[in-house]
Amino acid sequence: MQKLDFDILVIGGGINGAGIARDAAGRGYSVLLCEKDDLAQHTSSASTKLIHGGLRYLEYYEFGLVRKALQEREVLLRSAPHIMWPLRFVMPHNRAMRPAxxxxxxxxxxxxxARREILRGSRTINLHRHPAGSPLKPSFGRGFVYSDGWVQDARLVALCAMDAAEHGAAVHTRTRCIAATREATGWLVTLQATTGQTWQVRARSLVNAAGPWVGEVLGTVTQRNAARRVRLVKGSHIIVPRLYDHHYAYIFQNPDKRIIFAIPFEQDFTLIGTTDIEYTGDPGLVRADEDEINYLCDMASSYFRHRIKPADVVWHYSGVRPLLDDESSNASSVTRDYALECDTDGAPLLSVFGGKITTFRKLAEEAVDRLQSLLGGGQPAWTAQAVLPGGDIPGADYDAFCQHIQTRHPWLDPVLTHRYTRAYGTRCERILAGCHAMADLGEEILPGLYEAEARYLVDNEWARTAADMLWRRSKLGLKALKDGEQRLSDWLDKHQGHHSSPDAA
Incomplete structure (x- = not known):
């Protein structure tokens, strides 16, 4: 059995686990992150993809949570201006709902x-004169505009894992933690790869950031009881062909007191979601059902002139949010705040309950602060001023940077220039290194996916399957041919073994 020693072992490769691994590695701790599937394969790639304070949480008097999230919005926007950017939201006033x-x-x-420097404030608009009013039913004459942010959620997780690895962390995807035994000075942890191979590592502390599986890890892996529990709430989204040409997003109030968003998505589509439904099944098998799809179509159609039908849906996705159980009477009102439970009856065991993408950095900082007080050593917190890989764009000016890349590489298809700069920021130069013509990018495996990018994703971002590339590292699956996933799988089978693996970091 191979035996390694780490200060911190993190279970879970979603946004919280990747964020904690990044923060801890950057403070100088030796870190191992293990994830039983792909990075962000579950909850963290199934969000509404917003960096937001949570306007509707004000109705539930969650002022502390909203303020914390609002403070984080601009910290995150500065850290990765390629995958996160400001977005203006339009709320048509429905007089049957909330008073103006x-x-x-x-x-x-x-x-x-919270203080704002990047995001603009709110205002009232006349929807009969404003561009955002044109796709809406003429009965909506008044609206409100406010600011939040957009994020490529699965890419955010991948960048946090990359940053962790570049600070010395070992990142092992498709590696399950099957047992953890408390010893006198730490944890003896047994890990298992998808091949069935097992090995053991020792760690001074253990972090349980398994999201929907946090309780299962506590009970079956560490044999510990939890003072808290999570409440699983299913959220589903649909993707339809683009419903309008402008860049505003919408927030719609519904008779059941829930809200849904309609958001520009991947240039040619509109994202609509989400639902809030109690869930008791296997979190790994969650799917959007027919009732949810009908609900989202009906609610959006009550605002848009264009009737949206289930037949219009080109893709849908669903995820389970592991919300901190506050015994609320309905799923929509369950808090989106988080709690950190630290078991110090021996070597530290820190478990994460709840949370949301917007507050992941703060959650990670607080978690590592707790561990640092127990482990000693380490350097000060650092992520508030740091940029994520590819985020070191001069002046955080994405548009100028995109133009700069197009000027440096005039041979590059402008559609690719935009996608590469959005997905990879300054790291796109690593994909383009040594290329002087489109042919230098290698084989076009699928429309818009060339060998140079695929190799980069395998070598640097733990992409192992076609789904990893088409639905999490990118959204190229929306435009892939019917046999596209199989073609990419065949390419990976042929080429993957020839490239180094970041898992070996």
Whole structure:
């Protein structure tokens, strides 16, 4: 059996686990991150993809959570301007729902609960004159505009894992933690690869960031009881052909007191979601069902002029949010805050309950602060001012950077220039290194996916399957041919063994 020693072993390769591994590695701790599937394969790639304070949480008096999230929005936007950017939201006023005065009061709080430097404040608009009113039913004459942010969620997780690895962490995807035994000075942990091979490592502390499986890890892996539990809430989304040409997103109020968003998505599509439904099944098998798809179509159609039908849906996805159980009466009102439970009856065991993408960095910082107080050593917190891989764009000016790359590589298809700069930021130069013509990118495995990019994803981002590349590292699956996934799988089978693996870091 191979035996290695680490200060911190993190279970779970979603946004919280990757964020904690990144923070800890950057403070000088030796870290191992293990994930039983792909990075962000579950909850963290199934979000509405927003960096937001949570306007609707104000109705539940979650002022502390909203303020914390609002403070984090601009920290995150500065850290990765290629995969995160400001987005303006339009809320058509539905007089049958909330009074206009209540909405204005809520937006005033939203504007002023935290300092803003990047994001613009809210205002009232005439939808009969504003561009955002044109796709809406003419009965909506008044609207409200406010700011939040957009994020490529699965790419955010991959970048956190990359940053962790570049600070010395070992990142092992498709590696399950099957047992963890507390010893006198640490944890003896047994890991298992998908091949069935097992090995053991020792770690001074253990972090359980398994998301929907946090309780299962505590009970079956560490044989410990939890003082808290998570409440699984299913959220589904649909993707339809683009419903409008402008760059605004929408937030729609519904009669059941829930809200849905309609958001520009991947240039040619509109994303609509989400649902909030209690879930009791296997989190790894969650799927959007027919009722949810009908619900999202119906609710969006009550606002848009164009009737949206289930037949229009080109893709749908669903995820289970492991929310901190606060015993709320309905799924929509369950808190999106988080709690860290630290078991110090021997070697530290820190478990993460709840959380949301917007507050992942703060959660990670607090988690490593707790561990640092127990382990000693380490350097000060650092992520608040740091950029993620590819985020070192001069002046955080994405548009100027995209133009710079096009000027440096005039032979590159402008569609590829935009996609590469959006996905990889300054790291796109690593894909383009040594290329002077489109032919230098290698075989076009699928429309828009060339060998140079595929190799980069295998070598640097733990991409192992076609789904990893088509649905998490990118959204090229939306435009892939019917046999596209199989063609990419065949390419991976042929070439993957010839490239180094970041798992070996």
């Amino acid at each position: 005065l209540l909405i204005r009061a809520g937006l005033f709080l939203y504007d002023h609960l």
